[in-house]
Structures are given as structure tokens and as C-alpha cells.
Amino acid sequence: MSKKITAPKEFSYVQTSDGIDEFRLDSNGLRVLFFEDHAAPVVNVMVTYHVGSRNEAVGFTGATHLLEHLMFKGSKNFNKKNKKQIWNLLEARGARMNATTWFDRTNYYETIPSEFLEDALAIEADRMREAYIREEDRASEMTVVRNEFEWGENSPFEALDKNIWATAYQAHPYHHSTIGWRSDIENVSIKRLKEFYDTFYWPNNATLTLIGDFDKEATFSLITKYFGKHSRSKHDIPVMYTTEPKQEGERRVTVSRTGQTRIIGIAHKTPEGSHSDIHALQVLSSILGRGRTSRLYKLLIDTGKATNIMPWAMPLHDNGLFMLYLTLTPNTKHEDVEAIVIRQYEDIKKKGVTAAEVAKAQTQVVADMALARDGYYNIASALNESLALGDWTFYTTFKEKILKVTPQDVARVACTYLDQSQSTVGYFIPKKSSTK
Amino acid sequence: MKDNTRTTLSKRLTESSPLEGMRLVTVPTNLADAIIIHGSLPGGDIWSPKDNPCISMLTVEMLDEGTATYSKNEIREKLESLGASIEFNSDSHRMGFSIRCLKKDASAVINLLALELREPVFPAKDFSVVKARLESQLDEELEDTKYRAETKFLQKLYPKNHPNYRYDGAALKKFISKATRQHLVAFHKATYGQADAIITAAGDIDLPMLSDTFKKAFAFAKAKKINLEQNPIKAFETKRDTDVISVPDKASADIYIGAPIGITKSHPDYYPLLLGFSILGGTFFARLMNNVREKKGLTYRTRAGLGGTDNNLDGYWYAFAMFAPEQFIKGEEAVMFEIENIVKNGVTVEELHTHKETVDGSFKVALASAQGMASVLLDNAEQGRPHEFIDAYVPMINKITLEEVNAAIQKYIRLDNIVTVAAGSIDKDKNPLGR
Numbered sequence: 001m002s003k004k005i006t007a008p009k010e011f012s013y014v015q016t017s018d019g020i021d022e023f024r025l026d027s028n029g030l031r032v033l034f035f036e037d038h039a040a041p042v043v044n045v046m047v048t049y050h051v052g053s054r055n056e057a058v059g060f061t062g063a064t065h066l067l068e069h070l071m072f073k074g075s076k077n078f079n080k081k082n083k084k085q086i087w088n089l090l091e092a093r094g095a096r097m098n099a100t101t102w103f104d105r106t107n108y109y110e111t112i113p114s115e116f117l118e119d120a121l122a123i124e125a126d127r128m129r130e131a132y133i134r135e136e137d138r139a140s141e142m143t144v145v146r147n148e149f150e151w152g153e154n155s156p157f158e159a160l161d162k163n164i165w166a167t168a169y170q171a172h173p174y175h176h177s178t179i180g181w182r183s184d185i186e187n188v189s190i191k192r193l194k195e196f197y198d199t200f201y202w203p204n205n206a207t208l209t210l211i212g213d214f215d216k217e218a219t220f221s222l223i224t225k226y227f228g229k230h231s232r233s234k235h236d237i238p239v240m241y242t243t244e245p246k247q248e249g250e251r252r253v254t255v256s257r258t259g260q261t262r263i264i265g266i267a268h269k270t271p272e273g274s275h276s277d278i279h280a281l282q283v284l285s286s287i288l289g290r291g292r293t294s295r296l297y298k299l300l301i302d303t304g305k306a307t308n309i310m311p312w313a314m315p316l317h318d319n320g321l322f323m324l325y326l327t328l329t330p331n332t333k334h335e336d337v338e339a340i341v342i343r344q345y346e347d348i349k350k351k352g353v354t355a356a357e358v359a360k361a362q363t364q365v366v367a368d369m370a371l372a373r374d375g376y377y378n379i380a381s382a383l384n385e386s387l388a389l390g391d392w393t394f395y396t397t398f399k400e401k402i403l404k405v406t407p408q409d410v411a412r413v414a415c416t417y418l419d420q421s422q423s424t425v426g427y428f429i430p431k432k433s434s435t436k
Numbered sequence: 437m438k439d440n441t442r443t444t445l446s447k448r449l450t451e452s453s454p455l456e457g458m459r460l461v462t463v464p465t466n467l468a469d470a471i472i473i474h475g476s477l478p479g480g481d482i483w484s485p486k487d488n489p490c491i492s493m494l495t496v497e498m499l500d501e502g503t504a505t506y507s508k509n510e511i512r513e514k515l516e517s518l519g520a521s522i523e524f525n526s527d528s529h530r531m532g533f534s535i536r537c538l539k540k541d542a543s544a545v546i547n548l549l550a551l552e553l554r555e556p557v558f559p560a561k562d563f564s565v566v567k568a569r570l571e572s573q574l575d576e577e578l579e580d581t582k583y584r585a586e587t588k589f590l591q592k593l594y595p596k597n598h599p600n601y602r603y604d605g606a607a608l609k610k611f612i613s614k615a616t617r618q619h620l621v622a623f624h625k626a627t628y629g630q631a632d633a634i635i636t637a638a639g640d641i642d643l644p645m646l647s648d649t650f651k652k653a654f655a656f657a658k659a660k661k662i663n664l665e666q667n668p669i670k671a672f673e674t675k676r677d678t679d680v681i682s683v684p685d686k687a688s689a690d691i692y693i694g695a696p697i698g699i700t701k702s703h704p705d706y707y708p709l710l711l712g713f714s715i716l717g718g719t720f721f722a723r724l725m726n727n728v729r730e731k732k733g734l735t736y737r738t739r740a741g742l743g744g745t746d747n748n749l750d751g752y753w754y755a756f757a758m759f760a761p762e763q764f765i766k767g768e769e770a771v772m773f774e775i776e777n778i779v780k781n782g783v784t785v786e787e788l789h790t791h792k793e794t795v796d797g798s799f800k801v802a803l804a805s806a807q808g809m810a811s812v813l814l815d816n817a818e819q820g821r822p823h824e825f826i827d828a829y830v831p832m833i834n835k836i837t838l839e840e841v842n843a844a845i846q847k848y849i850r851l852d853n854i855v856t857v858a859a860g861s862i863d864k865d866k867n868p869l870g871r
Contacts, residue, residue, distance in 0.1 A: 037466060039465060039466030039804075040465075040466070040800075040803065040804035040805075041800055041804075042800055042801050042804040085721070087719075087720045087721040088721050088790065091719055091720050091721055091794065092719070092721060092790045092791075092793055092794050092797075093793055093794065093797040094793070094794055094795075094796060094797015094798035094799065094800060094801050095797065095798075095801065096798070096801050111801050111804070112797065112801070113797045113800045113801065116797075139733070140730070140731065140732070140733035141733060142733070143733035143734065143763075144729055144730075144733050144734075144735065144736050145736070146760070147688060147734075147735055147736040147758065147759065147760055147763075148736040149687075150687035150688035150760050151687070151688045151736055151737070151758055153686075153687035153688070154579075154580075154581060154686050154687055154688050156579065212804075257685045258684045258685040259578070259579040259685065260575040260576060260578055260579060261575070261576045261579055291512070291516045292500075292508075292512040292516070293509065293512045293513050293516045298509075301569070302562075302565065303565065304564070304565040304568045304569065307569045307572045307573055307576075308573075327572075327576065328572075329568055329569065329572045330571075330572055330575065359517075360516060360517050363517060363518065363519045364516065364519040365519070366519060366538075367470070367518070367519025367520065367536075367537065367538050368519065370467075370468065370469050370470040370538060371467075371470045371472075371536050373467060373468065373470075374465075374467045374470070374472065374639070374805045374806045374807055375804060375805030375806075375807065375808070376804065376805075378805075
């Protein structure tokens with residue numbers, strides 16, 4: 001018999017999926033996810049804001065990420081002046097903590113010994129609405145973020161990846177990477193950042209996730225105490241309405257820099273993360289490039305044409321990309337590898353995949369899901385990505401939906417989405433150095 | 437809230453010996469239906485032939501390319517159809533393996549591991565492909581400014597025959613190119629087939645099954661097949677020195693600063709010094725991140741710590757940072773200021789208290805997963821310590837005094853023997869290369 005889920009009067013119970021309970025703090029609309037487990041004396045606290053670089057536009061690309069940095073600079077009750085700085089209160093007590101920004105979300109998290117749970121909740125609640133967003137902090141942090149951008153630019157892979165996204169998307173903000181363009185990082189004003197904060201950082205645009213060793217009843221009280229003091233936003237959270245126009249033909253991009261590395265990236269447009277074809281696309285990606293028995297590993301790595309293969313088909317909030325990156329060996333031509341990959345795509349479109357290939361991909365998912373439950377952060381992180389695409393139960397229902405995928409589904413999605421006219425192909429080509 | 441008194445890990449684990457020489461350490465965790473296994477055996481780089489230090493690494497790279505019983509594709513198919521993985525690795529002293537699989541498949545996966553260790557055939561054709569792949573990866577590392585700075589830094593600290601020395605890409609490519617299948621066969625014959633493994637497993641544990649499987653699967657292995665001789669080679673007596681590696685077209689440059697410390701982990705000064713480096717650059721709120729990043733905005737990442745002290749080796753201290761070429765000189769000065777300041781003025785009581793608390797909490801967090809548990813247990817056992825050391829670690833750290841930390845900093849950070857290596861788009865004077 002299933003246990004009845006109860007919540008204090010301040011909260012509404014919404015749903016349960018795979019042992020994770022969803023509640024809503026009624027006064028301000030904060031979504032709360034609970035997964036209680038007492039195997040280790042630690043707890044993961046994560047706040048996901050439903051804002052990412054898809055909410056940016058020309059002139060303030062990278063603003064979400066820069067703002068994420070400023071969120072560590074102090075808030076009304078946790079700041080340098082009162083000697084209660086965030087890192088000193090959490091990392092100093094052993095927390096594994098940080099924040100990340102991506103296309104569709106921004107998250108702040110800490111895995112901490114559970115006796116410090118109240119501190120973590122108090123800090124997250126304080127910076128939700130009371131963060132200092134100050135010019136003096138922007139000025140010093142801008143150069144830090146710019147160095148993060150420069151560090152990314154050192155990587156041939158990142159340089160090519162940015163260019164492929166920028167070529168595949170013309171109107172939609174997936175066009176620019178989360179770190180933003182250098183000139184925007186340098187010039188975005190504190191006024192713009194503050195506006196961004198005041199537009200999106202509200203309880204009704206956030207999800208608080210707790211995984212691990214906590215007492216549900218006591219934690220409800222703490223959430224009411226700290227997050228309950230915030231009102232919901234007085235404005236509607238703006239909806240990002242730009243859609244990418246239909247692509248009318250293959251696109252190609254080349255990045256050439258001094259060095260040795262040679263990479264090819266091939267990307268095809270896919271539907272939004274909530275689309276029913278997403279699970280078949282995951283299986284297709286696995287059959288093509290996951291593990292040493294995948295089709296392309298055998299064709300390209302085992303034959304010495306490439307050193308590394310990276311399939312990527314992560315579902316996003318809006319239309320995404322089905323991508324494949326290959327790092328080539330010195331004597332292999334980009335064109336030859338591209339031809340092999342495309343031939344394989346055409347082969348699947350024509351002949352489909354075998355039941356054994358689908359079964360193997362499904363087994364891998366079952367094992368992955370079991371192993372991914374190792375550690376509270378891992379569970380919170382998987383939930384975070386599902387929240388980003390708009391439905392946290394994407395995570396809890398993923399296995400069940402993958403197990404329903406058939407070989408026919410895989411062949412169908414290959415025919416639908418691996419269409420040359422919807423592709424973007426990128427080459428990273430090394431050029432000879434002029435400096436010794 | 438449940439009882440959060442300190443977990444005594446040594447009482448939660450079980451150690452058994454399925455075979456003479458083999459140590460199997462298991463800890464049940466809340467990971468349901470799955471298991472994580474780590475293990476290692478003597479057989480790292482120091483066992484390689486003197487004229488080719490890559491043979492150990494190449495042997496490890498070839499273990500999953502086929503056995504006498506199964507071809508590489510058969511082995512890979514068996515593993516991947518279970519959703520399982522076996523990964524191999526090697527370092528200066530040991531070769532290691534790790535398994536991730538469902539509990540129900542653990543026996544089958546361990547048997548495959550044993551086959552890969554017992555009877556690899558090193559097919560010549562696949563060896564050529566693996567060599568070409570590794571050479572290509574080394575070419576890619578030429579573009580990694582951090583890797584290049586660190587490699588040169590270690591070369592300036594240690595002679596070639598010291599396990600902490602690191603060959604650069606060009607040298608490694610030559611070694612790889614000279615290696616033959618026969619080298620691997622000979623190395624495997626001389627070094628593998630040992631029972632002297634340390635194996636740690638965490639997750640959904642079935643101890644009788646694990647013990648029985650390891651006993652049967654590794655029945656071929658012999659105890660005490662190879663013996664470790666202590667390394668007599670020590671680090672260089674360094675002098676203050678700087679090297680710059682100019683790499684064009686890089687938006688960010690990296691710097692390593694440091695020197696040999698001449699002591700191992702078992703030296704009484706080691707943990708006081710470790711705490712000192714934690715305060716200098718071990719955390720986000722440590723001095724380097726707080727002052728060079730937070731206050732001055734010069735870098736995204738800077739760290740300091742101790743390295744090269746595993747396997748009873750004489751290690752080194754280091755500080756690392758990355759800067760835009762235009763900020764490089766200013767950045768290096770800021771890091772050096774923090775190093776000189778900690779030597780001159782020491783650390784404070786408050787800093788020491790805070791960093792002790794960090795050690796306590798981070799230990800709890802590290803042990804809160806099967807992956808973390810298996811790794812910590814293996815690392816501890818590889819260093820020859822009893823399991824009780826893990827439980828005694830935090831109390832031991834808490835006993836260290838301010839005087840001990842400051843004395844260790846004064847003794848081991850000598851301003852006259854610091855080696856600096858920078859790599860990036862900067863010239864020999866550390867000014868930006870013309871773009």
C-alpha cells in the first residue's frame with residue numbers, strides 16, 4: 001500500500017515519481033523536490049532557476065553566467081562585512097559546492113554534512129532575493145569571467161563547438177554559448193545584470209531540491225522560515241518566444257588555428273526535449289557512438305582514423321542538436337571521416353538497426369540509471385537537467401520510456417532527423433605556426 | 437535529524453583474503469543493485485624496461501584488445517551488453533582497474549577482468565592502431581598549455597630516473613614508436629599473474645559471491661611474484677629559475693611555481709605542511725583564490741598544494757594559476773606575493789581552525805558515495821596504511837598546532853630554490869606574443 005504523502009499547511013503536495021516528492025510553497029510558488037535517504041550523513045541542496053543563456057539577447061550574452069558569479073559576492077545576511085561569506089560558511093565546513101549556468105537553467109548547489117543544512121537553506125534563500133549586485137563586484141569579477149572565457153578559447157573542441165552552434169542557430173539564442181561573446185562579457189552594465197536578476201530570480205521561477213539525509217518535517221519548517229519570506233514576482237516571468245526558422249540547406253563552418261588538433265563535428269536539428277522522439281534519438285546516439293562496440297567506434301577508432309568519438313544528443317528545452325564529434329589521427333582527412341559517418345547514417349535510414357543493438361543500448365541505460373544513483377549530488381544533477389527542459393519527471397520516467405523504444409522507432413527518427421538539409425558540419429583545421 | 441556522529445568506516449568494512457596475497461575490502465552502501473570495484477597491483481612504470489618507460493602503460497592500453505579465449509569484439513560485446521565497464525590505468529608504481537556494473541553481473545564481469553589480466557594476446561595489428569592513437573593524443577597535448585607547463589616543471593624538479601619525472605610528448609612518441617609486441621609479451625610474463633592485488637568494492641555487496649569469484653577467477657595468480665625496491669633517486673637541488681614555453685594562438689597562459697620538499701607522506705612535517713598549503717591554495721576561500729581571483733580579478737583558477745608524495749616518494753610543492761597573456765606579469769607577481777607572505781608572516785589561528793573544519797566536513801562528503809568510498813579505501817591501502825588510519829585522519833589533523841604548520845611552511849618553502857614554468861602566448865619576458 002502506498003504511503004500517504006502529507007505536507008504542512010504552507011505547502012501543497014503535487015506529485016510523486018520514483019520516490020521523489022514534489023511540493024509547492026503556496027505563498028510564493030517555489031517548487032520543492034524531496035528525496036530522503038539516510039545512508040550517509042550528508043545532504044545535497046540545489047536551487048535551480050529557470051533561466052539560462054536562452055533568455056539573453058544581443059549585447060548581454062553571458063549575462064546569466066556573469067550574474068551567477070556575482071551571486072557569490074554577498075547578500076543581505078551573508079557578506080564580507082558581517083564575516084559570513086558563502087564559501088567560508090559552506091566550503092569551509094566541507095561542502096562540495098558551486099554553481100553552473102547553461103542554455104536553459106542556472107543552478108546553485110552544495111553537498112554538505114547534514115548538520116549544516118539550515119545554513120545552506122538560509123544562504124540560498126537570502127541570495128534568491130537579497131543578493132548584492134554591485135558595480136564594484138562586476139568590475140573585479142568581469143576579468144575573472146573573461147579569463148574563464150579565455151581558458152575555454154584555448155580548447156580546439158570548445159572553439160569548434162561554439163562555431164557549430166552559432167552556425168546551426170540564427171535566430172534562437174542557442175546561437176551563442178553560455179559564456180557569451182567576449183565584448184558582451186566586458187561591457188554588460190551592472191544595471192542590465194540587476195534587471196536580469198530582478199526579472200528571473202524569484203521563488204516562482206525556481207525549484208529547490210533536497211536529496212539525502214534530512215528530516216522532512218523539520219526541513220519544511222526551515223523552507224517556510226527562509227524561503228517563505230519572499231513574495232512571488234509581481235510580474236509574469238517573461239517567456240522566450242523566439243523560434244528558429246526552418247533550416248533550408250546544409251551549413252558548414254571551419255575554424256583554423258595554430259596547433260595540431262583536427263576535429264570534425266556533425267550536427268542535425270532535433271525536436272524539443274519534451275518530444276516523444278527524444279528517447280529513440282538517445283538510443284540511436286548510443287548505437288552510433290557509445291562504447292567500443294558502437295558502429296562508429298569500430299569504423300573509425302578501431303581502424304585508426306580517429307582517436308576519440310563523442311556522441312551528444314542531450315535534450316534541451318527547445319529544439320536541440322544531434323551531434324557527433326571526432327578527433328582525427330594525423331593522416332586522416334576530414335572529408336573521409338565525414339563520408340564514413342554520413343554513409344552510416346544513410347545505412348541506418350535504409351536498413352534500420354537490429355533488435356540486439358537496441359537491446360544493448362537499453363541495458364546500458366538500465367545500468368547507467370542504477371549507477372547514477374551513487375551519491376546525492378548525482379541524483380540532484382540529473383533532476384536539474386530534467387528541470388531545465390521543463391519536466392523533472394523526464395529523469396524518473398527515462399528508463400521506462402527508453403525500454404519502450406523499438407528498432408522501428410530508431411529507424412524512423414534516423415529518417416526524420418538525420419537529414420542533410422538540417423545539418424551543420426564543422427571542421428577544426430590546424431594551421432602552421434609562424435612563431436617558434 | 438538522524439544521528440550524525442562520526443562514521444567509523446573501519447568498523448563498517450570487511451577485509452578478506454580470497455587468495456594468498458590478495459586483499460578484498462568491501463563496504464556496503466545504499467547503492468541499490470549496482471557495485472563499484474577498484475583494484476590495483478604492482479606493475480606501473482617503474483617496472484618498465486630501463487630503455488622504454490612506456491611499456492607498462494602500453495601493456496595496460498592493450499589489455500582489452502583481445503585474449504586467448506575471446507577476441508576484443510567478443511569481450512567488449514559481453515561487457516557492453518551488460519551495461520558494464522572495465523577500465524584500466526597505470527601510474528608510476530601500480531596498474532589499476534575499475535569495474536562498474538549491476539550486482540547481478542558482477543561475477544561475469546570479474547571473470548572477464550581476470551581473463552584480460554591473465555591471457556591478453558596483444559594483436560600486432562591492433563597494437564599499431566593503439567600506438568598511432570596514443571601518438572596522436574600526444575600531439576593534442578602539445579596544445580595544452582597547462583599540461584606543458586606542468587611537464588616542464590616536473591622535469592626541472594626531478595631527474596629522468598625518478599618516478600615523478602614526466603617525459604614530454606616528443607620523448608613519449610619516440611618510446612611508443614620503438615615499442616614492439618614482444619616488449620609487451622615479455623613485460624606481461626614478468627610482471628602480471630600476481631595475486632598481490634588490493635581490491636575495494638562498495639555498493640550492493642554480496643561478499644560470499646565476490647570472494648568466491650575472485651578466488652576462482654584469479655586462481656592462476658601467484659603471491660609475491662615481484663618485489664618493490666625503494667627508489668634511491670632523489671629530486672634535484674633546485675635553484676631559483678624560470679622557463680617560458682611560447683605557444684601561439686592561446687587566449688590563456690598557465691604557470692607552475694614550486695620546488696621539491698624532500699619528504700614523503702610518512703614524515704612528521706607532511707600533514708602540517710599540507711594544512712599550510714590548504715590555507716595558501718587548497719580551497720576556494722584559501723588565500724590564492726581569495727586574493728588573486730576574488731580581490732584582484734586576475735584569474736579564473738589558481739591553486740596550491742603538495743604533489744608526488746604517493747608510493748613513499750619525495751614530493752614537491754606547487755602553486756598553479758592561469759592568466760590572460762596581457763595580465764601574466766601582474767598575475768605572477770600576485771601569486772608570488774601570497775607565497776612570500778605566507779613564508780614571512782605564517783598562517784593565523786583562525787585560518788588553521790577553519791581549514792581543520794574543512795578537512796572534517798569534506799571527509800564526510802567524500803565518503804558519501806560508493807565511488808568515493810572505494811577510491812578512498814584503495815588509496816589508503818595502496819599507501820600501506822591500516823584502514824583505521826581513515827578514521828584516525830581527522831583527529832590527527834585536529835591535533836596539529838599553529839606552530840607546527842608555520843614551522844613546516846618556513847622549512848619547506850624556500851624562496852631561493854623556486855622553479856617557475858610558464859606556457860602560453862607569451863614571450864621569454866612574459867609579455868604577450870604579437871597577435
